[in-house]
Each structure stands twice: as structure tokens, then as C-alpha cells.
Amino acid sequence: MSEEHLIKSNKRVKEHGEVFTPKRVVKLMLNQHELYGALHSLTATFLEPAAGEGAFLTEMLSRKLELANHMSSDIKGFEQNALIALTSLYGIELLVDNTDLLVMHMYQVFYQEYLRQLSKYNAPENNKVLKSALTIIKANMAQGDALTGKNKNGDDIIFSEWNLLPVKRGVQKVKRIEYTLDAIKTGGPSVDGQHQTHGYEELSLFESTNEEAQNTVYRFKTVPLIDVFKEIRTSVLK
Numbered sequence: 001m002s003e004e005h006l007i008k009s010n011k012r013v014k015e016h017g018e019v020f021t022p023k024r025v026v027k028l029m030l031n032q033h034e035l036y037g038a039l040h041s042l043t044a045t046f047l048e049p050a051a052g053e054g055a056f057l058t059e060m061l062s063r064k065l066e067l068a069n070h071m072s073s074d075i076k077g078f079e080q081n082a083l084i085a086l087t088s089l090y091g092i093e094l095l096v097d098n099t100d101l102l103v104m105h106m107y108q109v110f111y112q113e114y115l116r117q118l119s120k121y122n123a124p125e126n127n128k129v130l131k132s133a134l135t136i137i138k139a140n141m142a143q144g145d146a147l148t149g150k151n152k153n154g155d156d157i158i159f160s161e162w163n164l165l166p167v168k169r170g171v172q173k174v175k176r177i178e179y180t181l182d183a184i185k186t187g188g189p190s191v192d193g194q195h196q197t198h199g200y201e202e203l204s205l206f207e208s209t210n211e212e213a214q215n216t217v218y219r220f221k222t223v224p225l226i227d228v229f230k231e232i233r234t235s236v237l238k
């Protein structure tokens, strides 16, 4: 959103406090010394609980992609580093239209930098990279109420933790684990019940009348980061 359009309507300002931050203010705020280290790390995570159309998150992504550029010596390296940067940025936005724009703006920033890198290395576009980027952005930018932890359907807001495994033969693999926002706040278990954020009490998040279904959880398979778009899950008995 341009500096000239920081407000969409008085009604939205009144009802949702929707006033967007001008880009120059975003840049000034992100230039704060305290943020230097985190913005110069591909993996340091940020969560913006009132993300709007992504004024802060898109600028953070730009900076992390610049870092990915400096850290990479070929297109494969950039693709991997750029996806790692994406996994570190999370947002919550209450309004559905803003959330759609948030996803779109994050993707645009990613795609523009990717195009720049493709031309730098004279390399062909890899559709898997773009599909995985969109999968990560959609998983990390959640529609919902940051105060209640629920989305528009009344379901829990769910975020994915992207656990990066040691790189083997140049391939970065990732284990994706889902947590509700509530579990993240309280240190509760993952959605599949197999992992703890910080060793809090176990909660059953699965409700079903079928006993087998009650005892079955679906976990994401560990895959190369570039393949996360496949969203392959395996079922496991609890």
C-alpha cells in the first residue's frame, strides 16, 4: 500500500484499527540496532500479530532475501536460502481481504527477487521453488484473531514449524510440525501430539467418534525444502 493510501475507510479504522504504516517508517523501525542480528539471520523468526497487508513482513523478507543473495554462490544455493528465509516469517491478520493481499505481497517480493537472481545466474525458473514458496507463505500467513487464536470458521489458528535438518550433499531437508497458536503461547503439544513446544501438558486436539480415527495422526514427511509444496503426510497410529 502506498503512503497515500494508509487508510481504506473510516469504518475500518474505527472497527479494526486499520491504519497502515508508511514504508519509510517501516524502514526506520527495522533499522533499529536491536533488530540487526535477527534481520541478518535467515532463520531468526518473526511473528507479526496484526500484519495488515504486510508492510513490515514484506520489508523483512526483502532484507532476508538480500542476505540470501550474499550467502549464495549459485542459483540452487539462492533458491534454498530464499526458502529458508521465507520459513522464518509469520503473520496473523484478522480481515480476510487483507490476508489475501498479505499472501500476495509476500509472494510478489519473493518472485521479484527470484527473477533478479535468475537473470544474474542466467538460470531457468524452477516451478518447484515457486510452488514451495507459495506453500510456505500460505502456511505462515494466517487469517484469524490473534487474541482468541481462532480463524473466521472458529477453528484454531495453526502454524507450521519448519525444522531444518543438517544439509547433506547440498540438499536441505525440512521436517514440518504443526502447532496451534495456543500451543505456541502456552508451550503445548504439536497438532499430531508427538512434539512439545516447551514441555507443557498434553491436549487432545482430535475429535472423532471413530476409535481408529481418534488414534490416527497425520504427520508431514521429512522432505527436501524444495518439495514442501507436495505436502506429503503419512498417517501414524498414536
Ligand SMILES: C[S@@+](CC[C@H](N)C(=O)[O-])C[C@H]1O[C@@H](n2cnc3c(N)ncnc32)[C@H](O)[C@@H]1O
Residues within 6 Å of the ligand: 016, 017, 018, 019, 020, 021, 049, 050, 051, 052, 053, 054, 055, 056, 092, 093, 094, 095, 098, 144, 145, 146, 147
Ligand atoms: C494498525 S493496522 C497495522 C497493519 C500493519 N501492521 C502495518 O503496519 O501496516 C492493524 C491491523 O491489525 C488487524 N487486526 C485488528 N485486530 C486484530 C486481531 N485481533 N487479530 C489480528 N489482526 C487484527 C487489522 O485488520 C489491521 O489490518
